[in-house]
Amino acid sequence: xxxxxFFLSAGCDSVAHAFxxxxxxxxxxxxxxxxxxxxxxxTIENTVAWxxxxxxxxxxxxxxxxxxxxxxxARKELKKDETREESKVESLLTRIQSNTILKLVAxxxxxxxxxxxxxxxxxxxxxxxxxxxxxxxxGLGLNIxxxxxxxxxxxxxxxxxxxxxxxxxxNMHWDIGFWYMLPIGAVLGAICGxxxxxxxxxxxxxxxxxxxxxFGEIIRLVLENxxxxxxxxxxxxxxxxxxxxxxxxGVIASTQYMYYIMIGLVIFTIFCVNRLQNSRIGRAWLAxxxxxxxxxxxxxxxxxxxxxxxxxxxxxxxxxGVVFAAKTTFINPASFTFWESAIILSVVVIGxxxxxxxxxxxxxxxxxVPEYLRDFAEFRxxxxxxxxxxxxxFRPQGLIxxxxxxxxxxxxxxxxxxxx
Amino acid sequence: xxxxxxxxFGGLTRGSIYALIALGYTMVYxxxxxxxxxxxxxxxxxxxxxxxxxGLLTMLGFPGASILAIALVCAVIWAAAYGYTIEKVAYKPLxxxxxxxxxxxxxxxxxxxQNYVMLSQTSDxxxxxxxxxEFDFLKGSGFPMSSPELVIVLSTVAVCIGLTLFIKYTKLGxxxxxxxxxxxxxLLVGINVDMVISATFxxxxxxxxxxxxxxxxxxxxxxxxxxxxxxxxxxxxAVLGGIGSIPGAMLGALVLGLTExxxxxxxxxxxxxxxxxxxxxxxxxxxxxxxxxxxKIQKV
Numbered sequence: 001x002x003x004x005x006f007f008l009s010a011g012c013d014s015v016a017h018a019f020x021x022x023x024x025x026x027x028x029x030x031x032x033x034x035x036x037x038x039x040x041x042x043t044i045e046n047t048v049a050w051x052x053x054x055x056x057x058x059x060x061x062x063x064x065x066x067x068x069x070x071x072x073x074a075r076k077e078l079k080k081d082e083t084r085e086e087s088k089v090e091s092l093l094t095r096i097q098s099n100t101i102l103k104l105v106a107x108x109x110x111x112x113x114x115x116x117x118x119x120x121x122x123x124x125x126x127x128x129x130x131x132x133x134x135x136x137x138x139g140l141g142l143n144i145x146x147x148x149x150x151x152x153x154x155x156x157x158x159x160x161x162x163x164x165x166x167x168x169x170x171n172m173h174w175d176i177g178f179w180y181m182l183p184i185g186a187v188l189g190a191i192c193g194x195x196x197x198x199x200x201x202x203x204x205x206x207x208x209x210x211x212x213x214x215f216g217e218i219i220r221l222v223l224e225n226x227x228x229x230x231x232x233x234x235x236x237x238x239x240x241x242x243x244x245x246x247x248x249x250g251v252i253a254s255t256q257y258m259y260y261i262m263i264g265l266v267i268f269t270i271f272c273v274n275r276l277q278n279s280r281i282g283r284a285w286l287a288x289x290x291x292x293x294x295x296x297x298x299x300x301x302x303x304x305x306x307x308x309x310x311x312x313x314x315x316x317x318x319x320x321g322v323v324f325a326a327k328t329t330f331i332n333p334a335s336f337t338f339w340e341s342a343i344i345l346s347v348v349v350i351g352x353x354x355x356x357x358x359x360x361x362x363x364x365x366x367x368x369v370p371e372y373l374r375d376f377a378e379f380r381x382x383x384x385x386x387x388x389x390x391x392x393x394f395r396p397q398g399l400i401x402x403x404x405x406x407x408x409x410x411x412x413x414x415x416x417x418x419x420x
Numbered sequence: 421x422x423x424x425x426x427x428x429f430g431g432l433t434r435g436s437i438y439a440l441i442a443l444g445y446t447m448v449y450x451x452x453x454x455x456x457x458x459x460x461x462x463x464x465x466x467x468x469x470x471x472x473x474x475g476l477l478t479m480l481g482f483p484g485a486s487i488l489a490i491a492l493v494c495a496v497i498w499a500a501a502y503g504y505t506i507e508k509v510a511y512k513p514l515x516x517x518x519x520x521x522x523x524x525x526x527x528x529x530x531x532x533x534q535n536y537v538m539l540s541q542t543s544d545x546x547x548x549x550x551x552x553x554e555f556d557f558l559k560g561s562g563f564p565m566s567s568p569e570l571v572i573v574l575s576t577v578a579v580c581i582g583l584t585l586f587i588k589y590t591k592l593g594x595x596x597x598x599x600x601x602x603x604x605x606x607l608l609v610g611i612n613v614d615m616v617i618s619a620t621f622x623x624x625x626x627x628x629x630x631x632x633x634x635x636x637x638x639x640x641x642x643x644x645x646x647x648x649x650x651x652x653x654x655x656x657x658a659v660l661g662g663i664g665s666i667p668g669a670m671l672g673a674l675v676l677g678l679t680e681x682x683x684x685x686x687x688x689x690x691x692x693x694x695x696x697x698x699x700x701x702x703x704x705x706x707x708x709x710x711x712x713x714x715x716k717i718q719k720v
Contacts, residue, residue, distance in 0.1 A: 032501050035494070036468060037540040041475030043547050048476065054540070073513060152520065199705045209455065210659045211704055213652070214697035225690040338652070342527045349524045382535040388528025389510050396517035 008067065010074035018067065026063040033058050072394050093357065093400070114263055118256040126259050128371045130327055133262035134320050135363040139347040140269045140356065141316025146345065147354035147402070148282060149309035150289030151201070152209040154341050155216025158196075159189045159314040161223060161336040163321020168236040168331050169229070178242035178326050182319060189318020193311035201306045216341055223333040235332025239325050258327055265323065269316060270356055276312070277356075285309055286354075350391050352398030361399050427685040428678070429565045429573075433638070435677025436576035440631030441654035442661070442669040443583065444503075444624025450600040450664035451620050453519075457526040458506055459628060460651020461533035464644065466499035466629025467548070467636040468537060474549050488551040488637070495629040502533075503625025504618055512614070530648075538644040551637040568638040575634065579627060580670050587666060592619055600664065649693075656700050662710030671711055675699070 005015070012018040037058065040049040096102045118126040138160065145153045163185035170176040170184075200211045223230045230236070241254045242261060276282045284305045287295045296302050325331050343366065351362020369387070373380040391399070441463050448456045474491040482490070510529045514522045552568040587593035599606040599616045607613050636642045653676065661672025676696055683695040703711065 028505070032498070032505055033540075035472045035498060036465065036537060039472050039476065040541060041472055041479075043471070043475045043478070043549055046475075046479055048479065076513075146520070152523075200701070203704055203708050207659060207663075207704055207708065207710075210655060211701055214656065214700050217652070218694050218697050221691065221694045225694075338648075339531075342531075345520075346524055346527065349520050353518070353520065378539060379535075382532060382539060385528045385530070385532030385535060389525050389532065392517075392521045392525040392528065393510065393513045396514055396521035 006074075007071050010067075010071040012070070018070070021070075022063050022066040025066040026059045029062040030055055030059050076394055094403075115260075118259045123252055123255055126255055128368065130255070130259050130262050132363055132367040133259075133266050134324055134327070135344065135347055135367050136266050136360050137262075137269050137316055137320045137323075138344045139351065139359040139363045140266075140273050141313045141320065142344050143313075143348050143354065143356070143359050144273060144276065144285075144316075145309050145313035146348050147359075148277065148289065149285040149306060151306060151309060153212045153310070153313070154209045154338070154345065155212035155214070155219075156313070156317055156344055157336045157338070157341040158212075158216040158219040159192055159317035160321040160324070160340070161219055161333075162192050163189055163318035164325040164331050164335070165223065165230060165236075165321075166318070167322040167325045168239050171239050171325075172236060175240075178240065178322070182322050185318040185322035186315045187318070189314040189316070189321070190311040192318075193314030194307060196314075197307050197310035201303065201310060213338065213341070216336075216338060220333050220336050223336070230333075233333060235330060235334075237330040239329045239331070241329060242326050258323075262323065265319065270360075273356055281305065281308060346388055350388065350398055352400045352402055354402035355398070355400050358398050358400035358402065365399070423685070425565075427681045429569050430685075431678035431681030432674070433569045433572050433677070434681060435657075435674040436573050437631045437635045437650070437673075438654045438657045438677055439576055439670045439673035440579065440627045440634075441650060442658040442673045443580075443666060444628050445651075445655050446658040446661075446663055446666060446669040447596070447620050447624050449658070450666075451596065451603075451617055452511070452515075452522075454511065454522050454526065455655065456511075456621075456624075457523070457651065458510070458529040458533060459624065460647035460649075460654070461530050461537075462499050462503055462506075462625045462647070463628040463632040463650055463654075464642070464647030465502055465533065465537065465632075466495040466625075467632035467642045467646065468541060468644075469498045469629070470495040470551075470633035470636060471546060471548050471642060474551055478549060484551070484553050487549075488553075488633075491551060492630060492633050495633045496626045499625045499629030499632070500622040503621040507618060507621040512617075530651075534644055534647065541644065543644060545641045545643045548636040548640055548642050550640065552634070568634075572634045572638060575630065579630065583623075583627070584666065592616070596620060653693075653696060656696055660700055660703055660710055662712040665710070665712045668710055668712030675711070 009015045009018045012021055034055070037054045038051050040051070042048070096106050117129060121129075138156070142153065142156050145151050145156070166185050166188050167178070167181040170181055196212075196215055200208060200215075203211060224233050226232070242258065284295070284300045287298070287300065288302065288305055292302060324335075328335075347362040347366050348359055349362075350366060351360070352358025366384075370380050370384050373383060441459065444459050444462070445456060448454060448459070470491040473494040474487050477487045477490060506529055510525045511522050514525060550568075552571045555567040555570070587596060595606070595611045595616050596619070598609070598611055599613055603613055606616070636646075654673065657673035657676045658669045659672070660676055661668030661670070663669075676699065679699050680692055680696055684692045687695075
């Protein structure tokens with residue numbers, strides 16, 4: 001069957017059937033979008049504006065889009081039957097990783113590119129890259145909670161806010177520098193994680209999700225309304241940028257410095273998460289995610305393990321918060337809404353839960369794509385939402401899915417023992 | 421005392437609207453275990469459709485009460501269509517995928533719908549015409565409840581009773597309960613599970629649209645962003661009552677509405693949402709499955 005024919009008739013009996021289906025889909029969507037897209041009433045002046053041309057756009061895009069949609073679905077269906085084959089990118093990554101020389105070369109190239117970035121690109125690009133790196137750290141932190149331990153946390157941004165406000169307030173009142181606050185922010189994050197985690201971690205799955213969401217909102221609302229301490233919705237400005245041995249730097253130099261700090265922090269995070277993942281506690285998290293009862297039967301302390309995941313995740317959020325405050329030099333509660341949590345969660349899930357490379361890829365895509373979509377200005381959030389849905393529909397396991405470590409058992413060459 | 425009654429009825433109204441939205445959450449969750457984040461947007465789309473239809477009809481010179489009825493019907497039709505389509509596009513291809521995938525898809529859908537409405541309509545607050553008529557008998561009697569509040573509470577009660585009867589006695593309602601209990605088993609006894617899931621979305625969306633039109637007409641303005649906070653609150657109500665349980669959602673919504681009304685009235689209006697979430701956290705800590713939820717016994 002030729003590609004064109006497969007493309008046209010994917011998921012249908014014949015090409016004619018496919019055309020009929022697309023036609024019906026177009027009509028359905030025209031009906032669906034009719035009131036919202038076509039009619040605009042102004043109830044004050046009692047005028048109506050009709051946008052009939054939009055109806056045609058919807059019809060045409062749905063008609064052609066539905067072919068692509070069915071084709072992609074059929075392709076996904078076909079792939080499901082084949083025994084889980086790695087995608088091209090994944091197999092390339094595996095090949096690189098299994099070869100020591102290639103691995104070193106790849107790491108070297110990435111590191112060099114990362115180090116040279118602020119020298120090659122301008123300030124604007126560097127700033128975008130810094131926020132991307134912040135999201136990588138946040139994503140990797142949340143990955144411990146969601147990807148490894150399987151606890152759905154929708155209020156992750158609360159710990160991020162704790163870190164950011166801790167630095168902002170300490171800097172404002174007592175003039176404490178960035179480097180002192182970075183570890184303090186991390187510790188504060190961890191403490192908040194424990195305080196919050198202790199009562200709520202007894203809840204299962206979605207209850208945990210909604211309670212963490214609630215806590216995230218509580219923290220934001222308190223920040224907004226407790227004006228005497230947090231300056232309320234107007235936020236705190238004039239936060240110090242990090243200093244290098246007491247030197248004052250210009251905007252460009254300090255941005256570049258910030259960038260290198262973030263590179264260092266990302267490497268530190270990757271290192272830690274990687275070590276954690278393969279440690280005793282990391283294996284306990286994976287086991288807990290798969291089956292709680294079996295896990296407890298094996299003697300793993302459920303509460304302690306979960307609490308550990310929760311507070312470790314919060315640690316990185318606290319650090320990222322300190323960095324965020326230092327980077328923007330201005331924070332207000334509007335930076336810590338539920339959407340922020342949703343975006344961090346999407347970074348983890350779209351990238352591939354539990355996979356470090358996946359989370360990095362997810363952060364790069366989700367943060368850089370909207371930035372470069374600025375040409376589409378108002379459409380960018382619309383596209384962002386659509387991309388989230390499409391990635392999930394066609395690649396629910398994420399872009400780069402996690403690979404479990406496999407221990408190969410090789411039968412020892414001592415056959416013929418007494419017991420056999 | 422008057423102040424108390426005023427707060428009480430304000431709370432009842434609030435709770436009624438939360439109940440209408442929460443029912444959709446709880447029904448969907450009961451059947452496919454998905455937090456349908458796009459549900460709040462359906463409520464918003466219902467309100468917008470109501471506004472558009474009401475605006476058109478006012479210009480054509482229809483009488484007051486008939487505008488409300490037609491606007492409600494149109495809002496229900498379109499919201500149901502949106503609910504149906506969202507399920508088909510964003511959730512159905514994800515059956516059997518890892519549990520978080522549909523959730524992310526739902527969050528994406530919610531972002532998409534908000535921006536879709538913002539771009540096609542406007543990002544400003546739109547005034548919503550007052551559709552619910554003032555009743556003369558209420559004014560004369562000195563009863564401290566305004567007529568919109570009365571209409572909202574009564575229609576919510578009617579909808580809840582209707583839904584309970586529907587779930588209990590009709591064939592589709594029985595199929596829904598069966599699917600919620602055990603989807604595979606329902607398939608085995610010949611229930612068209614896909615159809616039942618679609619029906620759940622359609623019913624949930626219709627209820628949200630009713631809530632959207634009624635409250636928008638009561639408050640008097642809408643915005644593309646109203647769905648988010650209403651959705652979160654309604655979901656809180658559903659969890660409060662025990663998610664998956666229909667009477668639970670109604671009770672949870674009522675408790676939440678009253679708590680918010682009294683807390684804002686007697687304590688402080690700045691922390692309105694904080695009270696709601698604190699209540700949720702407290703109840704879940706002491707009753708982890710919600711007020712009416714049944715504790716699931718884990719079996720190996």
